[in-house]
Amino acid sequence: MIALGARLKGSQVVKTLGFKPNFCDYTHGEMDLIRRADTIYWPTAFYAGLFSAMNKKIFPSVNNYDFALDKIKQTAMFKLLDLPHPRTKLFYGKTQKQRITDLFKFPFIAKIPRGSSRGKGVFLIKGQNDLITYLKIPGPAYIQEYIPTQRDMRILIIGREIVLAFWRTAADNEFRTNLSQGGKISFSNLPSQALELALQTARCCNWNDVGIDIMEHQGKPMVIEANMKYGTQGFKAAGIDYQKLLERLILTGKI
Structure with a gap:
């Protein structure tokens, strides 16, 4: 092998x-x-x-690589599959970008749509000055509704099964829950609907080595994005040897 x-x-x-x-x-x-x-x-x-x-x-599958670090393709797939996902729209070119505030009211989320990870390319746009600064970044504008929350879920799927799931709670005065941005891990009970949605998303998209981020909104789970280059801090916190886990899945024919 x-x-x-x-x-x-x-x-x-x-x-x-x-x-x-x-x-x-x-x-x-x-x-x-x-x-x-x-x-x-x-x-x-x-x-x-x-x-x-x-x-x-x-x-992992070729789809894993095709969609890695590409929020544009992921969002298109979520919409094609009719998966619950925050209202999101892409704006190309100066003329389209001038319409952002016609369709989204402050505050809203703006992201660097390709190549960003660990929360570094995610911005909370509170007003016009924030938007002007964000639009200086080359490329299309990826704009998403802001749903206030202090926590979300990272659900890790390898092969066709969930191998780890946990809550990520944002640090004080931080809207991002990423562990790299100070987020904290909790292994308290996760809702079964969220776990089922993560599995459904991974299977429908043919992603077999992925961290699916899920948030709750009005009591229902919603897919935020997929992370194929996920960190291993959660495994360490759970006392799981990540490499031995992969070896076991390989030896048992699960991947």
């Missing part, structure tokens, strides 16, 4: 070859391993589509 990405580097179960964009830089032995492998784990964004095109089994 082999991997390209570093997720299982050092594992005694899966041999990690590392990522080399020039395929010819792999040794002949490594090339042979890649060609003969039943499954290639963490093939990287570069190779996932190539292996999928040649009908090579990979984990």
Whole structure:
């Protein structure tokens, strides 16, 4: 069993070859391993589509890579699947961006739609000055309704099952719940509806290594976004050895 990405580097179960964009830089032995492998784990964004095109089994799925760090595609998918999701709209170009305040009242959320993570590209737009500053960022404006809450849920799915779920509570004077922004973890009971929605979202989108963020609004769960490059702080807090968990799932044929 082999991997390209570093997720299982050092594992005694899966041999990690590392990522080399020039395929010819792999040794002949490594090339042979890649060609003969039943499954290639963490093939990287570069190779996932190539292996999928040649009908090579990979984990995680090619969809995982296609939607990673892309809020635009994720939102489009949520709407196509009619999944509950905060009201969101994209604005392209200067003319469209001038209409933002016609459709959204302050305060609202603005995000860097591609490439951002860990809460760094999420802004609470309280007034016109905040909006002017945000619109200086190149690219489309990703605008979302602001639903005040101090906590949400991170539900982690590997393969076809939930392996960990927890609440994230925002730090004082912070609207973001990200752990990297000071959010705190709680393992108190999560509503079953939220767990079911996370599983439904992952399965419908064919995401099999993902953290689904869920919030509650008016007593019902709502999908915020999907994180394919999730952190492992939650596993540490729960006393779970993340690498051994992955190895167990591989050895039992669950991934």
